[in-house]
Amino acid sequence: MYTEILRIIEGGLARDPKKVYNYAKMLADKLGYDGDNKMAKMILRAIETGHTTTVSMDELLTTPVDNESRLSIVDVEMPAKEATTIVLPKLVGNKVSDFISIVKHQDDLIKNGIEVSNTLLLYGKPGCGKTTVARYISEKTGLPLVIARFDAIVSSLLGNTAKNIRKIFDFADNKPCILFLDEFDAIAKARDDQYELGELKRVINSLLQNIDAFASHNILIAATNHPELLDKAIWRRFNTVIEIGAPQENEITELLKTFTTDFKTDFISDEKKLDKAIKLMEGKTPSDIKSIVNNAKAHAIISGNSILKYEDLLVELFEFNHHGDLVIEKLVEFLNDNGIPQAAIAERMKISVRQIRNYLNKQS
Ligand SMILES: Nc1ncnc2c1ncn2[C@@H]1O[C@H](COP(=O)(O)OP(=O)(O)OP(=O)(O)O)[C@@H](O)[C@H]1O
Numbered sequence: 062m063y064t065e066i067l068r069i070i071e072g073g074l075a076r077d078p079k080k081v082y083n084y085a086k087m088l089a090d091k092l093g094y095d096g097d098n099k100m101a102k103m104i105l106r107a108i109e110t111g112h113t114t115t116v117s118m119d120e121l122l123t124t125p126v127d128n129e130s131r132l133s134i135v136d137v138e139m140p141a142k143e144a145t146t147i148v149l150p151k152l153v154g155n156k157v158s159d160f161i162s163i164v165k166h167q168d169d170l171i172k173n174g175i176e177v178s179n180t181l182l183l184y185g186k187p188g189c190g191k192t193t194v195a196r197y198i199s200e201k202t203g204l205p206l207v208i209a210r211f212d213a214i215v216s217s218l219l220g221n222t223a224k225n226i227r228k229i230f231d232f233a234d235n236k237p238c239i240l241f242l243d244e245f246d247a248i249a250k251a252r253d254d255q256y257e258l259g260e261l262k263r264v265i266n267s268l269l270q271n272i273d274a275f276a277s278h279n280i281l282i283a284a285t286n287h288p289e290l291l292d293k294a295i296w297r298r299f300n301t302v303i304e305i306g307a308p309q310e311n312e313i314t315e316l317l318k319t320f321t322t323d324f325k326t327d328f329i330s331d332e333k334k335l336d337k338a339i340k341l342m343e344g345k346t347p348s349d350i351k352s353i354v355n356n357a358k359a360h361a362i363i364s365g366n367s368i369l370k371y372e373d374l375l376v377e378l379f380e381f382n383h384h385g386d387l388v389i390e391k392l393v394e395f396l397n398d399n400g401i402p403q404a405a406i407a408e409r410m411k412i413s414v415r416q417i418r419n420y421l422n423k424q425s
């Protein structure tokens with residue numbers, strides 16, 4: 062029994078809750094065997110209620126750093142207090158919910174002898190919501206996100222990469238958190254630039270080993286914009302893989318509604334305008350749509366308008382599509398083609414209707 066007590070003290074001092082948990086359980090078993098059921102029960106209750114949360118959040122505040130640059134190699138984000146807005150196609154949303162359910166019921170599953178690994182690989186174009194999904198999962202499970210940006214880690218000095226990877230996994234191990242490896246493909250991309258093949262192989266192998274050791278009892282999410290760069294060996298490590306694609310009609314509608322909930326608009330409840338806006342937004346990512354809507358809102362506020370108008374949205378959309386060649390004639394034509402009356406165009410552009418007609422005549 063004294064061995065257990067000693068190990069628990071060691072575990073406590075080393076901030077190793079797993080050790081504390083395991084030896085406390087052993088101690089309870091021994092006490093029960095010796096007939097001290099009351100004490101055994103008290104110990105079990107203490108570890109049952111505390112074992113996932115025993116680690117104080119302070120521990121998450123001292124993040125590991127790169128030896129050379131002394132810069133932190135992870136960021137820790139506490140779960141969002143307010144609901145994370147996310148719009149996903151139905152089936153993608155279902156997969157995300159399934160993953161959350163598994164994480165939430167992990168204890169039950171383990172009790173019933175089912176060991177599920179909680180590893181999720183998210184891939185898709187920039188701005189489709191990979192990071193947002195990770196934040197959403199953090200919010201729904203109440204677990205902080207430990208974010209490691211692989212692009213930053215890989216660009217550090219050669220020999221340090223493997224060390225940094227190890228540090229990240231050690232840091233997140235056995236803490237109540239989700240380890241989120243963002244820009245996960247950076248490792249594979251390094252193949253072309255600063256690494257020689259042997260070195261890179263070693264780094265990838267150490268990454269795989271770390272994932273294996275970590276994933277058996279922790280939650281891991283990785284995200285990449287370049288799934289084609291990842292080795293098969295890496296794919297196999299993830300038991301849930303989700304592609305986040307560009308939003309389709311339904312999602313675009315939902316996104317437009319979500320991003321304008323705090324604003325009166327003249328297009329959300331006007332079927333014709335809304336349909337047109339949806340068509341025009343096709344192929345845009347949620348992030349694009351958000352910035353177009355936000356720019357339109359900013360314009361409305363600055364101009365003292367209490368209503369977000371359809372033409373505001375169109376102007377921002379046009380500007381978004383034509384960063385490099387913003388030509389007023391083209392913008393006027395675009396608004397005209399999309400059904401904005403000439404008087405409204407004139408008002409929006411602060412020019413005369415005659416000028417608008419001039420522009421339109423020039424175009425035709
Ligand atoms: N599916 C979505 N639903 C609602 N908002 C979204 C969605 N996807 C992206 N956004 C918004 O777009 C912004 C950028 O999204 P996010 O950072 O999640 O994209 P990402 O896929 O991680 O991109 P990157 O590959 O550049 O890291 C966020 O501010 C988020 O609010």
Ligand SMILES: [Mg+2]
Binds near residue numbers: 191192193243
């Ligand atoms: Mg991201």
